[in-house]
Amino acid sequence: MTRVSLGRAGRLLGAALLGLLGATLLAACGPTRGPATLILYNGQHPETTDALVSAFERQTGIQVAVRSNDEDILADQIVQEGRSSPADIIYTENSPALEYLQGEHLLASVTPATLAAVPAKYSSPESDWVGVSARVSVMVYNTKQLSASELPKSVLGLADHRWKGLLGIAPGETDFQPIITSIVHRYGKAAAVAWLKGIQANAGSHVYPDNETIAARVNSGQIAIGIINHYYWYRLRAEVGSAQMHSAIAFFRPRDPGYVLDVSGAAVLKSSAHKAEAEKFLAFLVSRQGQRILANSPSFEYPLRPGVAAAPALRPLASLRPAEVSVAQLGDGAEAVALLHQVQLL
């Protein structure tokens, strides 16, 4: 029997496995947390949130543990967790996820003082969540392939046959649904379906997962034009440098349904056991200090608090002329998703 034995390496491996199992069990017993650690479910870009969280922690001494994921998956998770949700706050990139949670009656009311920090049109009409920052949808086009004068004036123009093979789309991107909803709001469902079919035909195989990809593909000339939220272009420029930019952004005509202002917001959960501290975090997000952090971060979003200016590179918020569609009308995006299913883009 001596020849067939585990050998030193085998015994080491065995010991290592057992040790790991032990470590796992210990780890599984859970982290020890102080009573006042807030749990933030974060659908915003983690870099932006981290900057805000560390400033908040320094100012108040309240610790915040961040859980980042796609906002819709987080919203679904909160619905599944129901009353026993460990989350205190949810902070999202877009309003539909918040509207969805509001519809499920899972959000607590935001205090009037916090709501008063930003114009009422950017927050929930039911006062369940507060608007924090905003982005605007624009065209991004490759400057080697197109000149500004060739661009369509309206988002509807992108369904024109002229853009066949030139257009790229991201139907699964959360930022895309508000545009559909906005078109439905202005021109009706049939027009929205016709438009979706048009851009589907024009895009062909240029169907991408997100805005980042569209911005990068337009910049590299794979496609000539696409719709993105403005900040992805600025972030790309900050990352690769101006010399590497072969693209530009352009606005649709004022009040065009493609010219949508998307609001990022935050809410306290009804099930939170730390509502007072969570409320402090919301207040911090819309405070002058919080809004300045947002404005100066490399995120290139528009702060919503009056008197806090956006990054100088951006066209000022006050001069924007977005479509007249409210956050309540944008809703939870379910209708837009149904239309995407109908035309088989999803």
Next chain:
Amino acid sequence: MAILASEVELPGSVRVRRRVPRGLLVASCLVAALLLLPLAFLLLEARQVGWAQLFGLLFRQLTLTLLVNLVGLAVVVTALAAGIGTGAAWLVERTDLPGRRLLALLLVLPLAVPDFVVAFGWVSLLPAVSGYGGAVLVMTAGLYPLVYLPVSASLRGADPTQEETARTLGLGPGRTFWRVTLRQVRPTILAGCLLVSLALLAEYGAFEILGYQTFTTEIFTEFQVGFNAPAACALSLVVVLIGLLVLLGEGTLRDRGRMARTAHNSRRAGPRLQLRRWRWPAVAALALVVAVALGMPIGVVLYWLVRGGSSTLPQSASVGSAAGHTVLYSAAAAAIATILALPVALLACRSPERGVRLLERSTYIVQGLPGLVIALALVFFALHYLPFVYQTSGLLIGAYAILFFPLAYVAVRASVLQAPVALEEVARSLGRSPWQVRWRVTLPLVAPGLAAAFCLVFLSAVTELTATLVLVPTGVQTLATQFWAYTGNVSYGAAAPYAAAMVAISIVPGILLGRWFDRRPAQLGAPR
């Protein structure tokens, strides 16, 4: 030992009917039950939606498009991976290829590079690499080691006598390869192909970056676009079905024969084939494979480390802490998956009754399921039945172990199948109890397979993203989640250190995996 073993004549054709060991059966049933949890979740969700709506979601143009996309990719990538993996293994193991020891190592290492890092590498530098062509390139480059590794081990362990006999009987080197060598390693190639196709079914990150639409990307999108669990679950059921078909196909093709060399001295290195004027073309071909699969992604990570303009480079402490968690979770999951695979493999190989085979097959189902679905299933069951484990690292580790169980299983099964039963029977006849035999005889014999299983699961878990995002304890980051956070923000420079750390962590098990296969056969009952 060797003499004893060779004296005992127990040809594989003689089936000794034995009772199914009860302990193993119970353990295997528990493992299977655990692995079927995600499927149970899917069926629960499906029932909630109603079959009528499900059919509506399934039978439409998009499903067909996704199916065509997936099958078109799976067939080509599996064939390419089988060709490259087997060819490379043969060159390294059977010829006088210059630099074969270094190449043997480099050929395994692409396993250590996450597929989404490869995809990110190509796309961020050459955006033309996308869609179908890009997916074929990236996935072949990332997955061929899953064929190369077992085949080279198999070749090293295979009895060279048959090849030598063929040569002395006048068969040329080419025909010897086709008619003898290939036949010897055919089950191993098939097992490798199975791994490749199953990995393709489950891949998400790379396809997302490449803009190639398959079920996984679409399932993720359905969750993402808003609270659409029914559509996602419907598509997941299709993936389960495809996974079962793949398994069925592999099961039909698989050689059921049990081959084990009983005499120890029959394992020795045969003379290597002289490549002569094909030496350098062969080296160039393998170097090209290594350059595409390993050089390119590592080069791009280094490029972004140096060139990236992200204003806020992450602190090194955060890379260290993310790396620590990644290693802990992945290693624990690898250990658990390996331990879970052992009883099932022992049962399936030693008592292959029909019911047992069904049990065995059922454990493969999870491989077809996207990580996100498995994560949501665990969220559901944890919240309902074990609320105290919710969002603890234990649940995440459990998810990894479930998610990557089939990888562990394939490796463990291969080594159990190749361990000579005769040795166990001798030990039994010498009066040892079944558990003593398992501990003293079987375990050492299958140890290489266990190590390979551990490394395979570890390598995959290090790069897991979608399940991690859902289940990781709040406030904890892993390398994959941080990489995702920064690339989602177009901060390529900031993402690069995390990619580099992932590669660095994976290199050790990658090398171990190669080394272990390299060394063990000389000492132990070897895989064949």
